[in-house]
Amino acid sequence: MKLNAIVCAVACLIGSLAAPAISAPRSTPQMQTSVAVTEWFRKYDQIRREAEETPKEKCQSLFLGESKPDKKNAALAKDMVNKYAKAANAMKTLPQVSQTKELHKGYLAYFTSARQLFADFLKAQKVVPYTIKHLVPAKNKLSTLDKANKKLDADLRKIFGIPKHKHS
Numbered sequence: 039m040k041l042n043a044i045v046c047a048v049a050c051l052i053g054s055l056a057a058p059a060i061s062a063p064r065s066t067p068q069m070q071t072s073v074a075v076t077e078w079f080r081k082y083d084q085i086r087r088e089a090e091e092t093p094k095e096k097c098q099s100l101f102l103g104e105s106k107p108d109k110k111n112a113a114l115a116k117d118m119v120n121k122y123a124k125a126a127n128a129m130k131t132l133p134q135v136s137q138t139k140e141l142h143k144g145y146l147a148y149f150t151s152a153r154q155l156f157a158d159f160l161k162a163q164k165v166v167p168y169t170i171k172h173l174v175p176a177k178n179k180l181s182t183l184d185k186a187n188k189k190l191d192a193d194l195r196k197i198f199g200i201p202k203h204k205h206s
Contacts, residue, residue, distance in 0.1 A: 072198065078135045079200045082145070085132070086203060089125035089149060091118070103170040107163040115156045115163070122153035141194060144187040151180050 091099060098114050126149035132142065155176050162170045195202060 074133075074135050075137050075194075075198050076200060078133065078138050078142075079195070079198075081132055082129075082138070082142075083203050085125050085128045086145070087205070088128075089121050090205060091121075102159060103173070107168050112160060112163050115160045118156040119153055119160065122149045122156065125149040126153060137198070138194060141187065141190050144183065144190060148180065148183050148187055151176070151183065155180055 095114060095118070098110070099118070102111050102115070126146060129142065129146040129149060134142065155173060158173055158176070159170060162168065162173065191203070194200070
């Protein structure tokens with residue numbers, strides 16, 4: 039009986055060694071699309087992380103128009119112009135993926151508009167009398183674009199099973 043068990047075990051081992059190798063599944067267009075979308079989101083998330091305001095910058099930018107021109111506010115605006123210009127350029131070089139086309143376009147518009155808004159704020163710092171009332175419509179339009187982009191981002195992440203963007 040023990041001999042039969044040993045012979046059976048050896049036969050199974052030999053059989054498994056002689057079995058043909060199972061090849062990996064072929065890449066389908068859907069799998070390639072998923073890989074392209076996942077890679078696009080990885081690069082896009084990095085661009086967004088680099089463009090984010092720090093908590094200190096967020097707090098300071100909330101009060102940009104609340105006081106008269108000041109060097110600290112001008113320095114923040116200049117930094118944000120540079121961050122958003124860099125982000126817009128990075129979005130331009132990001133490969134086009136059909137599934138993310140609208141989000142790509144939306145964030146390119148967002149970064150370009152945000153850069154312009156901070157550049158206009160810098161110009162306003164030099165005008166006497168100081169006012170930024172003329173920037174309010176652009177700020178409101180940017181806020182609307184931001185909300186639409188974030189909704190589209192969340193919808194696409196849900197469709198493709200991509201984790202939420204992690205802030206730096």
